[in-house]
Amino acid sequence: MAFRSGFVAVVGKPNVGKSTLINALVGKKVSIVSPKAQTTRNKIMGVLTTDNEQVVFIDTPGIHTAKNNLDKFMQDAIASATVDVDLLLYVMDGSKDFTDDDIKNLKKYCGQGYPIFVVVNKIDLGSYESIYPRLAKLNGIDGINEVFGVSAKKSTNLEELKKAIFDKLTDTIKYFPNEEITDKSIEFRIAETIREKILWLLNDEVPHGVGVVVEEVKKENEMYKISATIYCERESHKNIIVGSKGAGIKEIGTKSRQAIEKMLGKKVYLDLFVKVKQNWRNRVNLDEFGYGQND
Ligand SMILES: Nc1nc2c(ncn2[C@@H]2O[C@H](COP(=O)(O)OP(=O)(O)O)[C@@H](O)[C@H]2O)c(=O)[nH]1
Ligand SMILES: [Mg+2]
Structure with missing residues (x-):
């Protein structure tokens, strides 16, 4: 065939x-x-x-x-x-x-x-x-x-x-090598994984204003060192994300790290930061948050 x-x-x-x-x-x-x-x-x-x-x-x-x-x-x-x-x-x-x-x-x-x-x-x-x-x-x-x-x-x-x-496929070209399952970078997939944990852990209003930026992914020996920033739109949202005595961010970090380890098949050390960037969803340039251009 x-x-x-x-x-x-x-x-x-x-x-x-x-x-x-x-x-x-x-x-x-x-x-x-x-x-x-x-x-x-x-x-x-x-x-x-x-x-x-x-x-x-x-x-x-x-x-x-x-x-x-x-x-x-x-x-x-x-x-x-x-x-x-x-x-x-x-x-x-x-x-x-x-x-x-x-x-x-x-x-x-x-x-x-x-x-x-x-x-x-x-x-x-x-x-x-x-x-x-x-x-x-x-x-x-x-x-x-x-x-x-x-x-x-x-x-x-x-x-x-x-x-x-x-039965509906009309091309014959192999666009992606066998082992490739997505067009997205590892940084993108890590950022999305963190955002997913926030969506599951926090109430309705907060996650919709959250953007995650992965700053660094470094392979050291047999593990990955990853640092990422969670951007939110208000100081009150930051307080919710961080949680009392840091309990919120700790849970987000643990759940994210476990999921990223599963994805990468390696141990992960994850450093998370939380920053407020007011009204970022209305910026003209959304590039830095991973929403650049739809081609
Ligand atoms: N019971 C059930 N839940 C599903 C099924 N497919 C998706 N879900 C749930 O529906 C919700 C939305 O799924 P998601 O894939 O994010 O939907 P999307 O927004 O259309 O991409 C999640 O809680 C899923 O677990 C299904 O076949 N059965
Ligand atoms: Mg979806």
Whole structure:
């Protein structure tokens, strides 16, 4: 069989499980996951390579209304991710009823020149009786090629989905070497891992204004020495992050270090700093926070 490859954009509302799905399809963690909206901020590629296929999945931030420059960057990431793809996966949360807005959003992608699979995720949370009427809402929408009910968390029906994705690939080029699972640098992945722990540990308001910058990654003997700064928007947020007697930052540090060690397969020494940078999400230049250009 000739080698097949291609790019597949993964879009949908926040929290439907886009990043979880890509991690499950790739088989390794390439994109952070949390129960909070706007966890993913960048366009992130996750690469699945088999003997006969290579799929480059493009993870995107969830579709939402832009309120600041970071939001605009995120919306731009979605737009640029859907250019020149072989297939678009539109992910929906099957544990909830589909609203008119959900259907309206889906329809925006229809008729744009690429095939569309609607992936109804989180079927582990519902019964067939509850999910079936939701699927019926998708009937008769022009431009949908196939609908899959899956659980990204439990890996249900992912093999069927993978096979169908392979059948839509139109390239023959191997874009990434076999062992490469993402387009992102190690610094980026470390910064994201720290941000993920903050998303899980802190309340709603604080993490949305957090940006993480990795200053140094140094390999010393058999371990990595890493230093990173957590930027937040207010003094009160800094106090929450640091916590009473430093308990907060200590927990963020421990959880982050463990996850980074798992990712790198080496011992890690992690130094974390917390700084306030007011209104940084509205700066014109977001480069230093990892939100430079969407190409
Ligand atoms: N029960 C269940 N939860 C899921 C599934 N997929 C994702 N989640 C959860 O949904 C939340 C959002 O997931 P995430 O991948 O960050 O969503 P994204 O914003 O669309 O990228 C997280 O808490 C995930 O653990 C699934 O198949 N079943
Ligand atoms: Mg995500």
